[in-house]
Amino acid sequence: MKTLEKTQVSNDVLVKDMNEFLADLQIYYQNLRGFHWNVKGSLFFVLHAKFEEYYNEVSERADEVAERILTIGGQPLHAFSQYLAVADIPEVTDVHEGRKAVELVIQQSEILLKKMNALKDTAATIDDEASTTLFSDMIGETEKQIWMLKTFLS
Numbered sequence: 805m806k807t808l809e810k811t812q813v814s815n816d817v818l819v820k821d822m823n824e825f826l827a828d829l830q831i832y833y834q835n836l837r838g839f840h841w842n843v844k845g846s847l848f849f850v851l852h853a854k855f856e857e858y859y860n861e862v863s864e865r866a867d868e869v870a871e872r873i874l875t876i877g878g879q880p881l882h883a884f885s886q887y888l889a890v891a892d893i894p895e896v897t898d899v900h901e902g903r904k905a906v907e908l909v910i911q912q913s914e915i916l917l918k919k920m921n922a923l924k925d926t927a928a929t930i931d932d933e934a935s936t937t938l939f940s941d942m943i944g945e946t947e948k949q950i951w952m953l954k955t956f957l958s
Contacts, residue, residue, distance in 0.1 A: 819878030
């Protein structure tokens with residue numbers, strides 16, 4: 805019986821942390837939309853398309869995380885007021901310069917990467933293989949994206 809109670813407590817922690825990650829994803833998504841809409845200058849065509857690609861990927865990730873929260877018995881956050889209350893990624897407004905937008909995408913991706921690693925570790929401690937795999941896959945994709953963006957800026 806104590807094992808079940810420990811698993812539930814750990815599951816509750818995982819759900820809470822996943823909801824905070826979901827909030828960050830949603831703010832990051834909206835920031836990417838803003839960069840997509842508002843980027844100007846010589847990098848417009850490249851970045852306009854790239855930001856659209858990224859926000860579409862983030863939308864899919866958010867859906868995967870929300871559905872995983874439901875699968876393990878939690879309730880995903882679903883209102884922007886909830887997201888803003890727990891997110892670590894700040895809203896970004898009025899960024900028009902491409903290099904600045906890319907720098908912000910890198911910074912925010914690094915925040916997400918740190919959280920993915922922590923979520924993977926938490927899921928592994930409670931033997932939640934599906935959540936561990938979900939975050940492992942996201943980690944590899946995010947690390948590659950960060951590397952590519954840093955290379956773009958160099």
